[in-house]
Amino acid sequence: MSIGLVLSGGGSRGIAHIGVLRALEEYNIKISHISGTSCGAIVGSLYAAGHSWEDIFHFFKSVPLFSYKKYAINKPGFIDTSKFYKELLPYFSHDNFNALQLKLFITATNLVTAKAETFSSGALINTILASSAVPGIFSPVIIDNNPYTDGGILNNFPVEPILNSCSKIIGVYVNPIEDIDAKQLKHSYQVLNRAYQIGFLNQSVSKFDACDFVIYPKKLNKYGLFNLKNMETILKIGYEEAIKIIEENKSTFLAK
Numbered sequence: 001m002s003i004g005l006v007l008s009g010g011g012s013r014g015i016a017h018i019g020v021l022r023a024l025e026e027y028n029i030k031i032s033h034i035s036g037t038s039c040g041a042i043v044g045s046l047y048a049a050g051h052s053w054e055d056i057f058h059f060f061k062s063v064p065l066f067s068y069k070k071y072a073i074n075k076p077g078f079i080d081t082s083k084f085y086k087e088l089l090p091y092f093s094h095d096n097f098n099a100l101q102l103k104l105f106i107t108a109t110n111l112v113t114a115k116a117e118t119f120s121s122g123a124l125i126n127t128i129l130a131s132s133a134v135p136g137i138f139s140p141v142i143i144d145n146n147p148y149t150d151g152g153i154l155n156n157f158p159v160e161p162i163l164n165s166c167s168k169i170i171g172v173y174v175n176p177i178e179d180i181d182a183k184q185l186k187h188s189y190q191v192l193n194r195a196y197q198i199g200f201l202n203q204s205v206s207k208f209d210a211c212d213f214v215i216y217p218k219k220l221n222k223y224g225l226f227n228l229k230n231m232e233t234i235l236k237i238g239y240e241e242a243i244k245i246i247e248e249n250k251s252t253f254l255a256k
Contacts (some may be wrong), residue, residue: 001168002166003030003032003170004169005035006171007037008152008200009039010156011225012231013039015057015235016217016237018053020239021056024247026158032103036104036107037157041151057080075139078137085129095125108131108148109148111149123143126136126141129141156203157203159211170211174238175200176219177201215244
């Protein structure tokens with residue numbers, strides 16, 4: 001049986017994806033296809049390369065994602081996305097999709113054509129970086145002479161690439177939203193965070209029905225997209241929500 005996994009974007013909330021992978025490993029649920037965007041593309045690509053959830057979590061704990069040392073010079077962004085290439089390279093045997101153990105699809109946004117594009121072959125690491133390049137913070141990544149940025153802008157829940165390839169699809173969405181007080185929007189980063197959440201939700205929820213199971217950790221609403229101070233807690237939230245969904249649907253979830 002082929003099982004596909006859809007991993008949404010969500011900034012630091014995407015660490016919850018790692019908790020989901022931990023639960024899937026514990027229940028011996030084997031994934032064959034992964035479709036991811038933004039942080040989901042990072043987590044998904046590392047898992048497709050054969051790394052355990054522990055290895056992936058170590059990557060996030062050890063790589064300074066918002067380091068001033070990676071400041072962008074003469075590029076549109078505060079952080080130079082290309083400087084993360086050397087951080088990712090050791091995690092892959094070759095910088096190519098064909099070196100992966102699982103079938104992987106990554107979504108990124110082409111800033112020239114204003115379209116979302118899906119990558120599943122060719123050079124891998126720049127595609128991961130492009131999909132994860134949150135505009136305004138990380139500089140765009142050039143692929144085939146075109147600048148690409150965060151795949152979540154146009155498709156933050158990329159179920160489409162695996163719809164016809166898998167007998168079961170598990171979706172993981174890490175951008176819950178709730179009503180807030182206007183006083184919580186005093187700073188620019190709070191407004192940016194809120195705007196992203198609203199856009200993500202509106203384009204994604206309608207696609208949940210395409211999945212057999214959706215893991216949607218509502219407790220993540222307490223954590224911002226750029227908050228890296230609560231990684232252990234965010235991972236635990238993803239893990240516990242995945243365990244809950246698996247246990248509630250055990251007979252179907254584990255059916256061969």
